[in-house]
Amino acid sequence: MAKAAQSLFACSECGYSSGRWFGRCPGCGEFGTLVEEAAPATGRATAPSRPLLRLVDVDVEEAERIPTGVPELDRVLGGGLVPASLVLVGGEPGVGKSTLLLMALRAMSTERRVLLVTGEESSAQVSLRAARLGGAAAVEVLAETELETVCATLERERPEVCVIDSVQTLYAAELGSAPGSVAQVREAAARLLRVAKESGIAIFLVGHVTKDGAVAGPRVLEHLVDCVLQFEGDRYRAHRILRAAKNRFGSTNEIGVFEMTGAGLVGVPDPSELFGHSEAGEVGAAVACTLEGTRPILLEIQALVAPTDLAMPRRVATGVDPKRLAMIVAVLARHARLALGSADVFVNVAGGVRIDEPGADLAIALAIASAARGVAVKEGLAAFGELGLTGRLRPATQAERRLEECVKLGFGSVLAPKGTPSRPTLAVAEAETVREAVRSGLEAAGSDDR
């Protein structure tokens, strides 16, 4: 018995769908995000079966990666672009997604056929940007938003690499909902995935992000693609950070650092040079030696401890997980006898970088201790090490690499957990507990350490 055409209500934030409307999405708890869509046709077709293949018989000649010509992008992708893969690049408006991808296309166009599908800007606007960046003459452009046309063109032209800017502008007429809606975005990604795999085209999808920074549209998009890259940055500063949130072909810890200039994005191969310097004698600043993927980075951490009348003092962090900060403050209060109970604590990481690695704990603690005591951290000192809840320092991973970076940047001494190997040109001050570390890391500390 044929059912009447039904409509479906799907959440534009998380992709939850239901047969009836809710004011608040049961999936993600957002209000007013459920929108009506036509239910997909559920006709059952019989399909022929296909023969199976053993893994040893699979052809692997296509596994060679394509260098994108932007070293920082290659690093985040895990050593280049995998042919026939689908990469989603998300980022806030104006962060530089189109610029980054146009630069990659420009570099790749010298050796292979590349196509830019633009739904957001006209060909003339793209050409203006290309003129500003220079040398993108061989990049082919298609200004189109009709999904069917884009797929058909890709199948006929078969460029090696294609950029879709953006997936939210693509529109499949038969779906009936507006461009950018859950169903449209999902359909566009699924169709492009098929084209990518069947025609061997590596596709970059540009995606907009929601107010909380997730790629807009359903999360299902993130499951579909091979790689999700997030392009972050402070709009008011020139530095941009590219990181992988998901990568089927590489690590998700790598970051790429760029600087936005008039001539486009310039890779910053040595971010420690930029973010790892603190003013000598400045109270509340410490240098952390953290690890992002395989790359050690020195970052200046700044802290401010200010008296407050609030019953619940504030702990505000930019670039550090607030829970981690709360833990570090608690460990300092309990084990290093810092009176932080009636003070607001603010922590900031240089350059808008976000630290996820526990190896930076010690430097954060040092910066806070320095701010609380009003005593500067010793000159030319970098620190790394994980803080345990018992106040004991745990060894950080890959200590050798971190020490090497400190030597490279001209640091004279390093404060590290016990057991860290020493180096000839670098004084390694070992500390067993956070209290010991605070005492030996601060200038003239100890006078206050009762």
Ligand SMILES: Nc1ncnc2c1ncn2[C@@H]1O[C@H](COP(=O)(O)OP(=O)(O)OP(=O)(O)O)[C@@H](O)[C@H]1O
């Ligand atoms: N002449 C210029 N000099 C310096 N920076 C510029 C110049 N022109 C553009 N920019 C930078 O490029 C950014 C825009 O880059 P781009 O268009 O690639 O961003 P986008 O992420 O694609 O944005 P959208 O989401 O709106 O498409 C601007 O925010 C600005 O910082």
Ligand SMILES: [Mg+2]
């Ligand atoms: Mg753009």
